[in-house]
Amino acid sequence: MTPELSYLVWSVVLLIVHIFLQAGLKSANLDLAYLAGPQDANRPLTNPLAMRVRKALVNFLETWPAFAVLALLLAVTETSTSMTVTGAALYFWGRVAYIPAYASGILGIRTLAWGVSLIGLLMMLYPLLMRSFA
Helix, strand or coil: CCCEEEEEEHEEEEEEEEHHHHHHHHHHHHHHHHCCCCCCCCCCCCCCCHHHHHHHHHHHHHHHHHHHHHHHHHCHHHCCCCHHHHHHHHHHHHHHHHHHHHCCCCCCCCHHHHHHHHHHHHHHHHHHHHHHHH
8 A cells, every 4th residue: 555545544534533523512512402303404503612623624525535536546656756655644644733723723823734734735746747747
C-alpha cells in the first residue's frame, strides 16, 4: 500500500471521529425525543462548540473527496513521490489540527490548519497534472 493510501485509510478514521464528535455534541444540545425521531424540523444548535464542530465536519466533507481521488490516482498511476507523500501528510495532519483549531475559536488558527491541508492537496495534484501534460 502506498503512503498516500495509508493516509486515505487514516482519513476515514478521522471522518468517523468527526462524525462521533459532532453527534455527541449535537446530542448534548438537543433533546432525546428529537434526536430519536426523524429530525424533520430543523432545530438550530445553540452551543457554540457544537456549531463549530458541525462546521468543521462540513468543511472536511468538502475537501475529503478530492483527497480520496488524488490518493487513488497516485496509486493507480504509480506517481507517488516524496512530494505527494508529504502532501498527503500535510492534508491529513492539517485536517486533524482543524478540528480543535475550529472548536477553539482562536482567530487565524483554523485558517492556518485549512491552508496546510490545501497545500497538501496541491502537492498531491501537481505531479498528476505534470503527468497529464507529458
